[in-house]
Amino acid sequence: MDLKGIFKKDYIIGLDLGSTSVKIAQFTKKEGELRLVKADLREIKPTGNEALREKEIVLVLKDLFKGINVKKSKIIASINCPKTAIKIAKVPYMPKTELRDGINLEAKNYFPFPIENSLLDYEILGDMIEKGVRKYEVVVGVSPKKTVEGYLSLLAEAGIKPASLIPCSSALQKLVEHSYVKEDKTQCFIDIGELHTELVIFKGNTLMFSRKIPVTGRDFTKAMTGVLASDRGRMGLSLDEAEKIKRETGIPPEAESKTIDNKISTSQILSMLRAPLERLVGEIERCFDYYREETSGAKIDSLVLFGAGASLGGLIKYLYGALGIEVKLGDVLEGLKVEPNAIEEKGKLSYRLELAIGAALTEGKGINLLPQELKEETKRIVKRGTIEAVATAAVLILALLYIGMKIKLTNFEKRISVAKLELSSLQAQLKKAEAHHLAGMVLADEPHWEHVFKELSNLIHDNVHLTSMNMRNNIITMKGIVTSEHGEEILSDFILTLEKGIFKNVKLVNTKDLKGRAGNEFELKCWID
16 A cells, blocks of 8 residues: 555645736646646736735636646745846855754855845755865755745735745746756846746756846836837836736837837837846846856856746847847746646746746755744644544555454364364374384384384473484484474473483473474484483
């Protein structure tokens, strides 16, 4: 019986609670590998009212989880805010029991913001020697307690208890490891969200650099809401109007000139978008320059874009022209096993599900920013569930074993009863034949000892069987076996019986247990009285 199957989770679910959308990726394990069975995205209408936004997120979550058994699912949610980040750190080598305290002391040197009111977790990458000193190389993740509490509150209202909360960079890292590894290439991945943009650089499958970029999808929309001057006077676009035109038009070509919705020309759109575009390119180049300095001039081979902001028309062409490297739109389904009908509108979602799918691919391993008390509670629940499941399985197994053994015992008892009847009828003849055989062997050399063997045959215990006997110099040497689990006691009684009879001295030469069954082999020497 597979005990693990009694309390294992049927599904692994990745969640991404974005600023303007909620994404879910549901996996199950078949034949040892994860398979995507459901992926979906729901937009959240911007309201400007945080309470209404949170209420809508809860309703969306409940709808996305319809038909999913939450208790049989391991749920991992990616978490993001300006102060949620991961960094690679090198800390002095020390006992692992002391490592968390050591990392807490070192971590403040790696993040460009205070982490006193943050939750922290880490994952050991390995140990290394730096300037003759042994150190641990670790990935450290942090997030403000307030951010974590906000996520947990939303999920709790929807009836969801996550097994892990992970930084979005960790989700990106796992997605890259699973689908985008090129051993001889250095790749940059950028997730452009509505309020947050994350940049990570990988060499092969090794995370080399991670940083938040202060240019987001919202910046492009806001840039288009400035005051416009035209022959019809001064006017401006609302955020909704700007968002609509941004999605439909994107970055217009410089040579193009036409009016959109009778409000704004393509040349005006290009002019307004130029500032955030140049800031985005500048931030990317800063990251590339830092990476080159840290790696003695290593180059970046390609750039992959994810997130809602990645769909901005013309962005790929613009970044290619500005950076001079390959730029492409990401596809989160690349390298995944996908069940039929798991996802609709793949083309529209394949670059926006990266954090949900990456979170699920972690399977809850690595960095976990849940508060310690919730981690301990999860461990207790798992432990209690495991113990209960094992106890149930053990009782069931014992019951089946008892029934099986009871049946076997009944059969054995019947067979033993029949065998005893047969043995009792043969015992007298067997003893007589055994005594005559041994006496014959010995008396062939010394026939005057016949009376000794006659008496000896009357003294032999039912469980004692002699296998050989000889006489030399008035000494009888006999070998045999005792077929009983109380062999030593029977042998001791047999020796005492011999000494009370015709033998003045009986010596036990050696004894050893029978192989594969109860009883003993023995060798005795006896002197005639």
